[in-house]
Amino acid sequence: MEDPEHPQQTITAIDNLIFFSNFDSGNLSKATKTSSNTYELEISPDASSKGFSSYRTWFFFGIRGLKKGTYLRLCIINLSYLRPWSSPTYKPVWRCVPSHSEWQRIVTETIFEPIGNGYNKFTWTFEAVANDNDHFFAFAPPYPYCDVMKSISIFEKMCPGDSTFHRESLIRSLDGRDIELITISNKSNFSTEREDRIHGLFPSSGSRCFKAQKPIIFISARVHPGETPASYLLDGILQVLLSPDTRGTSLRSNFVFKIIPILNPDGVYRGNFRVDQNGINLNRCYIEPSIMEHPTIYAAKWYFSYLHNVKFYLDLHAHMSKRSCFLFGNYLPLEKQPDNQVYAKLIEINTPYFEFSECDFSEKSMSAKDPKDHHSKEGSGRVAFYQNFGIIHTYTIECSYYMLRPLHNIPPTINMKTGRKFTESIVYNSSGLISVHNRAFFNDLAVGVLMAILDVEQCNSNSRLPLSEFRTLESMKEYIRARAMIQNRILSKNFSRGEVKRPDKTTADKPTTLPKVPLRKIHKLNVVSPIFNSVPQTLHHKAKVVIGPRGKSLIRE
Numbered sequence: 287m288e289d290p291e292h293p294q295q296t297i298t299a300i301d302n303l304i305f306f307s308n309f310d311s312g313n314l315s316k317a318t319k320t321s322s323n324t325y326e327l328e329i330s331p332d333a334s335s336k337g338f339s340s341y342r343t344w345f346f347f348g349i350r351g352l353k354k355g356t357y358l359r360l361c362i363i364n365l366s367y368l369r370p371w372s373s374p375t376y377k378p379v380w381r382c383v384p385s386h387s388e389w390q391r392i393v394t395e396t397i398f399e400p401i402g403n404g405y406n407k408f409t410w411t412f413e414a415v416a417n418d419n420d421h422f423f424a425f426a427p428p429y430p431y432c433d434v435m436k437s438i439s440i441f442e443k444m445c446p447g448d449s450t451f452h453r454e455s456l457i458r459s460l461d462g463r464d465i466e467l468i469t470i471s472n473k474s475n476f477s478t479e480r481e482d483r484i485h486g487l488f489p490s491s492g493s494r495c496f497k498a499q500k501p502i503i504f505i506s507a508r509v510h511p512g513e514t515p516a517s518y519l520l521d522g523i524l525q526v527l528l529s530p531d532t533r534g535t536s537l538r539s540n541f542v543f544k545i546i547p548i549l550n551p552d553g554v555y556r557g558n559f560r561v562d563q564n565g566i567n568l569n570r571c572y573i574e575p576s577i578m579e580h581p582t583i584y585a586a587k588w589y590f591s592y593l594h595n596v597k598f599y600l601d602l603h604a605h606m607s608k609r610s611c612f613l614f615g616n617y618l619p620l621e622k623q624p625d626n627q628v629y630a631k632l633i634e635i636n637t638p639y640f641e642f643s644e645c646d647f648s649e650k651s652m653s654a655k656d657p658k659d660h661h662s663k664e665g666s667g668r669v670a671f672y673q674n675f676g677i678i679h680t681y682t683i684e685c686s687y688y689m690l691r692p693l694h695n696i697p698p699t700i701n702m703k704t705g706r707k708f709t710e711s712i713v714y715n716s717s718g719l720i721s722v723h724n725r726a727f728f729n730d731l732a733v734g735v736l737m738a739i740l741d742v743e744q745c746n747s748n749s750r751l752p753l754s755e756f757r758t759l760e761s762m763k764e765y766i767r768a769r770a771m772i773q774n775r776i777l778s779k780n781f782s783r784g785e786v787k788r789p790d791k792t793t794a795d796k797p798t799t800l801p802k803v804p805l806r807k808i809h810k811l812n813v814v815s816p817i818f819n820s821v822p823q824t825l826h827h828k829a830k831v832v833i834g835p836r837g838k839s840l841i842r843e
């Protein structure tokens with residue numbers, strides 16, 4: 287019998303096959319056979335047990351009983367509109383357990399078509415790769431709650447002897463899941479005094495971690511459950527942080543890392559894409575979180591306010607809207623923008639998958655309203671933590687789901703003491719972690735995110751900055767200052783020409799977006815759009831254009 291609280295946990299038998307999603311992050315609600323090898327599927331919308339149906343994006347299900355070589359046509363018929371689905375280069379992922387355990391993209395063509403009433407059909411074909419194994423299909427490589435917890439235990443064992451890896455439960459979610467808080471640093475510069483037990487937080491009786499006397503880097507992930515790249519990126523971050531090499535040592539020596547790996551575990555478990563079990567986008571609740579309704583956000587905010595000396599706040603997300611990885615930062619007064627934006631510029635010189643030009647520091651992105659629930663970004667962790675605590679370095683890191691190849695070259699690393707090129711690479715150990723085809727991409731982005739912190743704080747003993755076109759942090763900030771001034775000048779010129787409306791009483795709450803200015807482009811090679819431009823030639827020939835929802839062009843075969 288169906289569990290009304292978990293309508294996404296289903297098992298459906300059709301002939302000799304079993305379609306199932308009765309597992310962590312699974313969300314199939316219906317499977318029907320329509321012809322000899324074609325199956326129509328429906329997914330459970332986010333928070334469907336509470337009557338919501340807005341988000342129908344994430345999917346994850348299994349099929350048991352297939353024979354090797356069986357040809358299947360799978361059609362999900364109740365999806366929301368999402369731009370990448372109309373690109374033939376978007377591919378779902380699959381794996382077959384136990385024979386092919388790595389998550390990989392399907393290689394066959396896909397068809398996306400609107401079918402009316404806001405519903406869309408997404409079709410792909412697949413040939414079973416093994417007899418009687420479990421074949422799984424998903425929107426993107428999943429990272430269920432139970433696997434996040436398993437990974438934390440694996441990373442805990444990797445912690446070098448000179449360092450600490452302290453795990454504790456910050457609070458329990460509405461469904462009673464533990465929200466892990468991890469503290470990582472080397473053992474120097476810790477007070478012998480333990481942190482306080484904040485009222486309502488830290489439900490277990492285990493000992494609290496010691497008080498930090500170093501600057502703190504606060505990292506959180508998975509407030510949006512379907513944004514699984516955030517967890518793969520966090521894996522990469524943990525690998526670098528715990529690495530015995532100079533980079534890991536330097537990070538652990540200079541900072542204390544406070545990490546909340548999963549902020550919306552109930553949403554993750556239920557196979558939601560963007561909200562919790564009550565249909566709430568938790569990343570709009572940071573202004574006044576309620577311990578009864580949003581306990582995980584309440585705990586994150588209160589713990590954040592308890593900590594002193596937080597230097598960076600990084601909230602890890604994923605996106606499909608731009609061609610590269612990027613970040614959202616806050617709109618600060620002109621004199622503070624170089625210090626704020628230089629972090630993004632430094633990530634760009636530390637990884638070829640990240641682009642400064644795609645980053646958004648606009649005033650508009652601090653107050654934009656969500657098109658579905660109309661809640662403002664003022665309630666996001668990034669904006670609220672800046673406005674409440676005045677911390678400049680508060681960012682939402684947006685990791686791509688998938689990138690075909692690097693977007694630009696990066697300068698070599700130089701040892702700051704010897705002046706010699708530094709070529710030592712980090713040894714990654716992903717044994718026991720989820721196997722995924724593009725883990726190297728997430729690891730590389732993680733290096734960029736962390737090395738840029740060392741560069742900002744000028745404690746990177748092996749930096750790329752001296753061999754970049756900027757040479758020094760100051761000249762990079764100078765470039766950002768000049769760019770911001772050009773943007774402001776263009777804005778005021780447009781004001782005087784009347785091209786941009788000056789804010790008046792009626793538009794004062796709608797800030798003007800800064801105009802785009804030509805950027806001084808560095809290391810621009812290989813410019814490709816990873817998801818949208820690389821359409822195989824054969825598909826270009828066959829594609830025909832149909833008009834989709836909101837008048838947008840959709841390409842289908």
Ligand SMILES: [Zn+2]
Nearest residue numbers: 510513603604
């Ligand atoms: Zn997000």
